[in-house]
Amino acid sequence: xxxxxxxxxxxxxxxxxxxxxxxxxxxxxxxxxxxxxxxxxxxxxxxxxxxxxxxxxxxxxxxxxxxxxxxxxxxxxxxxxxxxxxxxxx
Amino acid sequence: xxxxxxxxxxxxxxxxxxxxxxxxxxxxxxxxxxxxxxxxxxxxxxxxxxxxxxxxxxxxxxxxxxxxxxxxxxxxxxxxxxxxxxxxxxxxxxxxxxxxxxxxxxxxxxxxxxxxxxxxxxxxxxxxxxxxxxxxxxxxxxxxxxxxxxxxxxxxxxxxxxxxxxxx
Numbered sequence: 001x002x003x004x005x006x007x008x009x010x011x012x013x014x015x016x017x018x019x020x021x022x023x024x025x026x027x028x029x030x031x032x033x034x035x036x037x038x039x040x041x042x043x044x045x046x047x048x049x050x051x052x053x054x055x056x057x058x059x060x061x062x063x064x065x066x067x068x069x070x071x072x073x074x075x076x077x078x079x080x081x082x083x084x085x086x087x088x089x090x
Numbered sequence: 091x092x093x094x095x096x097x098x099x100x101x102x103x104x105x106x107x108x109x110x111x112x113x114x115x116x117x118x119x120x121x122x123x124x125x126x127x128x129x130x131x132x133x134x135x136x137x138x139x140x141x142x143x144x145x146x147x148x149x150x151x152x153x154x155x156x157x158x159x160x161x162x163x164x165x166x167x168x169x170x171x172x173x174x175x176x177x178x179x180x181x182x183x184x185x186x187x188x189x190x191x192x193x194x195x196x197x198x199x200x201x202x203x204x205x206x207x208x209x210x211x212x213x214x215x216x217x218x219x220x221x222x223x224x225x226x227x228x229x230x231x232x233x234x235x236x237x238x239x240x241x242x243x244x245x246x247x248x249x250x251x252x253x254x255x256x257x258x
Contacts, residue, residue: 052115053120062123
């Protein structure tokens with residue numbers, strides 16, 4: 001039984017289009033700002049990184065923690081969010 | 091320890107393959123992550139497994155599996171294609187033993203002594219029991235026979251006169 005948040009459900013339920021990076025589950029204002037500084041200002045750019053890492057959850061989680069300063073929970077949640085989005089739409 | 095930064099993307103990719111790290115393309119955004127992974131792998135002292143074989147994915151899985159199982163099984167299947175790959179490893183480790191000895195010292199000496207004592211004559215049998223079947227083969231045969239016998243009984247009990255005459 002998954003305990004997903006509304007934010008997660010909102011993201012995974014439709015194509016991400018031009019949504020901001022803060023629309024990703026686990027990514028709030030602060031983390032979003034840090035990512036945007038590095039050029040990851042849209043959710044699809046982060047998706048791009050996820051795909052570059054061959055959709056490897058571990059790798060992506062590590063990268064995200066590195067790039068944004070996210071903790072394990074936040075990074076894990078974001079990874080899960082992207083994974084499910086890919087399962088549905090990719 | 092040569093600097094990873096100065097290596098080309100292809101070199102980084104090859105190094106990742108050597109350490110068995112599954113990876114995507116080495117581009118700007120992924121490079122620093124992969125460099126870090128390589129540093130960790132080097133620090134752990136993993137043996138590098140260079141392979142020019144393009145099917146390294148499948149063989150790597152089998153090789154790591156063999157690492158975890160008792161080492162004696164490696165000496166046993168010399169003739170198999172994938173264990174011949176593992177056979178090339180001890181020769182390579184001979185070169186690397188200077189750099190990274192600690193983790194695989196025991197297995198390598200184990201393997202070397204085993205290689206010396208059982209050259210090329212080990213049977214293929216030890217490999218086959220590891221075939222992954224959910225239901226053992228003999229169970230499948232027995233079940234098939236049981237179904238066949240059952241059907242025959244049903245058939246013979248249903249058709250009393252005519253069919254027997256037909257058979258005769």
